Amino acid sequence: MLRILYLVHDLSDPAVRRRVLMLQAGGAEVMLAGFRRGENRLADIEGVTPLELGTTADARFAQRLGAVAGAGALLPRKLAGLAKPDVILARNLEMLVLARRASTHFGTVPIAYECLDVHRLMLKAGPAGRLLRGAERHFGRKAGLVVTSSPAFIEHYFKPLSGIRAPIHLLENRVLELDGGDAGLPARMRPTGAPWRIGWFGAIRCRKSLDLLCAFTRRMEGRFEVVLRGRPAYREFDDFDGIVKREPFIRFEGPYRNPEDLSAIYAEVDFTWAIDFFEEGQNSQWLLPNRIYEGGRHGALPIVLEGTETARLAARHGVGIALADGRLETLIQRFAAFSDDDYRARNARLVALGTRPWILDRADCTAFVQRLGALRQPSGQAAPLQPLPSLIANKVDCHER
Template sequence: MLRILYLAHDLSDPAIRRRVLALQTGNASVTLAGFRRGEQAAAAMNGVTAIELGTTEDARFLQRAGAVARACMNLGTSMRGVVRPDLVIARNLEMLAVARRAVALFGDDIPVVYECLDIHRLLLRNDIGGRALRAAERRLGSEVSLLITSSPAYVENYFQPLSGLDAPVMLLENKVLELDDENPVVPAPRPPTESQPWKIGWFGALRCRKSLDLLSRFSRAMEGKVEIVVRGRPAYTELKDFDSFMRGEPFMSFRGAYRNPEDLAEIYGEVQFCWAIDFFEEGQNSAWLLPNRMYEGCRYGAVPIAIAGTETARFIGGRDIGFVLQQASVDALVALFSGIDHTRYVDAATRIADQGAKQWTFRRRDCIELVNRLSAIANAPETASRNPAQVAAATMEMELNDR
């Protein structure tokens, strides 16, 4: 059985829970260590008790850097009693520093996998700070055996031209983890009755001020013909007035956090559309990502709404599904929904159903294949000795052909 040390930047992040569950399902033994984010509780995980390395805060880079430095100094104590892993996975840049320290403690021949599913804006700056951070990433990642990322646009726009990393790439999309149903089906269209409004779901990590303001103004302009249902974890560092803001909205409602993947069918079943737009790092990470909510919405029959010029728009456009706004404005949204009737909605939802649920899900078979891939890295030193450019090209070609 492959023994994995998984280093997490935020133990409360539901995505960490899903990844650990996927690795366990693939028959790996996982030791989880990482940082608690503020006062948030760690996500509950079956059979796994996380090793807490410290506490970090949102939007406080220097505080997080200090926490990482302290964690590295105390790692010998933190890891006391941990069985030597076969592989270390570092989720995000700060955990790559911890991974280097862990390898030094356990043995220099342990391969490291760098899992980077977001490109922080600090990495993209052209000033001395941005260059220094990229240099740190390049140094810390100089010997990684595999880079895991979730969107081809990250490779095209950052990892190939800017990062300086020279490692094989694995594209691992943010699909819905679904382990029970072997024959999943996308639900049928669910149009509202004549007396009910259309509903747009904005679910997940809530950090985008521009989306919040735009959806507020749009729902008011539609005077109740469209309602916005909001669920997830608000980032109060970005949306300090979120609670009071939502209380004042006549056509928007916040319904709290939810379990992922357990509650997805229920919450997406309440809406017809999925807000798959993010302006948090507009023109950079937000333009390149393929968000969880797009996969979740499509899996459960919610029609995605994207913005032109993004990887999300390119993705759904290539599959002839969803709606793409040409500009982020109230007028554009009003024009879109003024043209949506029962027939147009059913056609859009049917196009998603025709894609099949497997397009949007990460299944038991996928978990096994992922762990087999990681096992090959841990057990085959020749993988690291191959030409990294050749491996990266072959890997990307394989993964993109499978999409």
């Protein structure tokens, strides 16, 4: 059994829980270590007791640097009781720093670098950006694999800007579905005259989206409602709870378990809000968020923004509703005359796809664990770089050496 040490920047991130479940389903033994950044007990993983390396805070870069430095000094002592891993999987740059130290502690263990989000600081042209990319290049020299979630991250960051020269593995943020086969999607039946519901689930961090949806639902006078679920990034809003409380057609329903609660929460909505203006022109244009896969798997039509990687994914599958821009009038015009017949026709195209484009099953989990296990190849033997057959339609890319 492959033993993986998974180093993470935020133990309370639900995405960490999903990755651990995926690795376990693929046949790996997972040892989890990282920083605690918040209390989210829904993100706890049964049977896994994480090794806590300290506490960090969102949007406090200097504090996180200090925490990483402190953890690095104490890491040999922290890891003393752990069995030697076969592979270290490091999530985000700060954990890549610690992965190098951990690899040395255990007597050279191969490292995979998981980078699913390109922070805006990494893209800056000035000294700060060059410093961070230099750090990534330095600490990533020993990485045998980069794992990322969107073709646009490869095209716009890893090829032209990142100095890491490891092969790149594309692993999209699909829904983890370990039990049962492709059961298909049932057609949606809506009560006549019921308001249309838009679900915005997951990481809620985009103030522009919230403002737009508040204005939109008010202008539509109750024809449209918005349901929010997940983890609000409170630092990005002046008063998130107050804003939601004042809005007559928007409500926040708190966190949820992924993947266990997805079927129930998406059954309550007609559309998925798959637009993010958080880092316009950069990360928001390139990412493929969890919610587009979740909504697709459970029959909610995605609302996307033209020119983004999310819109390209929706167009490739022939589903969803694309907005030309993020203006209120564009959103109103697009839905002013939206009818039940429009919805049924679009929903039928989504249903016809089935669940396969949106999910990861046990075979996919096994294939990913095997890909990580291939990093143990003796020096000089190249690990296979073929794409996992059921994960992606795009070819897995790697850097020119």
